Amino acid sequence: KAGVTQTPRYLIKTRGQQVTLSCSPISGHRSVSWYQQTPGQGLQFLFEYFSETQRNKGNFPGRFSGRQFSNSRSEMNVSTLELGDSALYLCASSLMSRGNSPLHFGNGTRLTVT
């Protein structure tokens, strides 16, 4: 069974630009969550989607948005990039929503904002 796939693995952007990250969950998993990982703040929850609906949201500004498609694939968008957005963005899929099944993480997209 293929794991969670995130693309691209690495991305370099300039302040003010926008970026879209992609996540393909494990086949059959309907929940996709996004996390930001930085050395200073650790892993922080961005949002969770289940069956194309946002189920949960973390404490990030509106510049961070996401969506989920009918095939459960998800995308995350960050607009007007800031230097502080440089981080590893991790996607995790699970069978069910609301913590009823374990998280399976992808290997992340490392975003560098210059």
Place this chain on the structure above:
Amino acid sequence: TQLLEQSPQFLSIQEGENLTVYCNSSSVFSSLQWYRQEPGEGPVLLVTVVTGGEVKKLKRLTFQFGDARKDSSLHITAAQPGDTGLYLCAGLTSGTYKYIFGTGTRLKVLA
């Protein structure tokens, strides 16, 4: 704001030594998970504990959930270089169903 504090932050030990990592919070969690993350990869789930006082063993790793479901510990017996990595605890909040991740413990086991 719910926080999960892990201690120690960094640990460098010799192969064969024992160690314990702690994960503490003032909040009650529905369940708690432990993950290990290696460089360039995402976290991989090690265990989920649900009941207060629960103890689970995974080969040389022993996990315990506190009686009040506010804290947890991970004990590794006879550590090996393959145990090297970033260990993360994650608590599932009641009601909001969000995972709160701990601050992480970076373990290095020297051969």
